[in-house]
Structure formats: C-alpha cells, structure tokens
Amino acid sequence: MWIEWYSLNDRIYNLFIDPDWLMHPTxxxxxxxxxxxxxxxQQAQTAYQQAQAGLQLERLFTLESVxxxxxxxxxxxxxxxxTELHQAHQQMFAKFVPAVMEQLAAAIAxxxxxxxxxxxxxxxxxxNRTLAEQAEFYANRDRWIAxxxxxxxxxxxxxxxxxxEDGQLLFHDDDVIDRYEAAQQVINDIHAYEVAHMQEKMARAAASSAYLAALEKGATQ
Structure with missing residues (x-):
C-alpha cells in the first residue's frame, strides 16, 4: 500500500519537530x-501463498500430469x-473490506x-488502490485457475x-492444440504479469508501512 499523500512528510516533521503541533484524535x-x-x-497474500505452496502446483506442469x-x-x-482455497480467501477478504471502509468513512466524518x-x-x-490491487490479484487468479x-x-x-513421443506432448488435431495453447497463453501471461508487478507492490507496501508507523509512533509519544 503506497501512500501518495504529500502532507505525510509535513505530519512527520510536525510530530517530531514542532512541539506546538497537535494531531486531531481521529x-x-x-x-x-x-x-x-x-x-x-499483506497477511492475506502471505497466507494464500503458503497454503498454495502446500498444493505443490509445480507438479501440474509436468509430463506425468497429462x-x-x-x-x-x-x-x-x-x-x-x-479453487476451494482461492474462494475461501476471497470471501474472507470481501467480508473485511466493507467493515473497515465503513469505519474509515465514519472516522473521516x-x-x-x-x-x-x-x-x-x-x-x-x-x-482504494490497495483494495483494487488485491481484487485484481483475485480476478487474475480466477482466470489462471480457469x-x-x-x-x-x-x-x-x-x-x-x-x-x-520422446518426452513431448503431441497433438494430432489442430483445433485441440489451438485450444490447449490458448489456455497455456493465459497461464503464462498472468504469471508474467504477477512476477513483473510483485516487487513493485512489495516496495510500495514497505514504504507505506514505514510512513504510517512513524506517524503512529509520533502521535502516541
């Protein structure tokens, strides 16, 4: 979660430098x-990945599976x-989001x-962007599973x-191989997208967490 909130720097400065500045309790x-x-x-993502690792998905892409x-x-x-794992995590996150956003709206008011x-x-x-990214992850995972x-x-x-033949899967029907390769392309595209964006998302989350931790620490001192 990346905080694109320019006054955060000012708040950190005020909390630690300006003794007369007070943060509103809310x-x-x-x-x-x-x-x-x-x-x-982040916890949902970590728990999902750990549970997914237990399924040993890499075995799906071996010759033995076909x-x-x-x-x-x-x-x-x-x-x-x-699919069961995915739906369970998706439902848990879906229940969490409305509750916390309701609290947020009430606090801002x-x-x-x-x-x-x-x-x-x-x-x-x-x-909202953080939640949208999580929703995108679930949507991409839906497509990957399908x-x-x-x-x-x-x-x-x-x-x-x-x-x-010789350790290779061969198709003797053009329509069948076209469908098979189309499914493989979706799998590869989603994997490439997730790999490309994972490091960026982790960096944003770490930076955001550090900002918010500094603000909270200063406000409670």
Whole structure:
C-alpha cells in the first residue's frame, strides 16, 4: 500500500519537530485503520501463498500430469483444491473490506471540515488502490485457475488425438492444440504479469508501512 499523500512528510516533521503541533484524535484512528488495511492485505497474500505452496502446483506442469488419465485426474483434483482455497480467501477478504471502509468513512466524518477533503483525496484513494490491487490479484487468479482447468480438461477429453513421443506432448488435431495453447497463453501471461508487478507492490507496501508507523509512533509519544 503506497501512500501518495504529500502532507505525510509535513505530519512527520510536525510530530517530531514542532512541539506546538497537535494531531486531531481521529487522525490517529485513521492511521491505525490504514495500517490495518495494509497489514491484512499483506497477511492475506502471505497466507494464500503458503497454503498454495502446500498444493505443490509445480507438479501440474509436468509430463506425468497429462501422460495418463490418472495423472490428469490428480491434476484436476489439485485444481479443485486450489479453487476451494482461492474462494475461501476471497470471501474472507470481501467480508473485511466493507467493515473497515465503513469505519474509515465514519472516522473521516468526525474530522474538521478542512481535513475531510484531504483525507478523502489522499488516504481513502490510496486505500482504494490497495483494495483494487488485491481484487485484481483475485480476478487474475480466477482466470489462471480457469485456464489450468481448461488445459487439463482438453487433455482428458481428447486423449485419442494426443500422444507422447520422446518426452513431448503431441497433438494430432489442430483445433485441440489451438485450444490447449490458448489456455497455456493465459497461464503464462498472468504469471508474467504477477512476477513483473510483485516487487513493485512489495516496495510500495514497505514504504507505506514505514510512513504510517512513524506517524503512529509520533502521535502516541
């Protein structure tokens, strides 16, 4: 979660340098709520990745998963388990978001009028982006799961036009291979997108967390 909120630097300066500057009591609550949102988003991502690792998804992309009907059934079973995991995490996050945003709106409403616009344009818009990024992750994961399921369903339903030679999966029907490769392309595109953006998102989250921690520390001293 990246705080594009230019007055944050001023607030940090005021908290630690200017003894006469006082933070409105509600601002501390807003900072704590912002940290909560960022923390929950990061925890959700970490928990998701840990649970996903337990499914050993790398086994889906081995020759064994398509070479035999039993291997493909096992692969589809793993995809079903991933779907359950994905939906559970998505539902938990969906329940959290309305509650915390309601608290945020209620807190902002108690601020002096001159501060309301500042927080709506700064903090709220930034939190909305954090939530949008998490929603994007879930949407991409929906597409990834659907594409993996499609890939194995194609193999399972068209095994009569598929063979394995010299460790390679060969298709003997152009329509079938086109569908298979289209599913693979979706999988590869989503993976490439996630890898490209992961480091950037982690850097934004770390910077935001440091800002908010400094503000909260100063406000409570």
């Amino acid at each position: 601002e501390l609550q807003l900072i704590q709520l912002a940290r909560q949102v960022g923390g929950v988003a 070479a035999t009907a039993d291997g493909t059934r096992q692969a589809l079973h793993t995809v079903a388990k991933l 108690t601020l002096p009028a001159e501060k309301v616009h500042e927080y709506q344009q700064g903090l709220v818009s930034t939190l 594409a993996v399921r499609e890939m194995f369903t194609i193999v399972d339903e068209h095994r009569d036009v598929i063979s394995i």
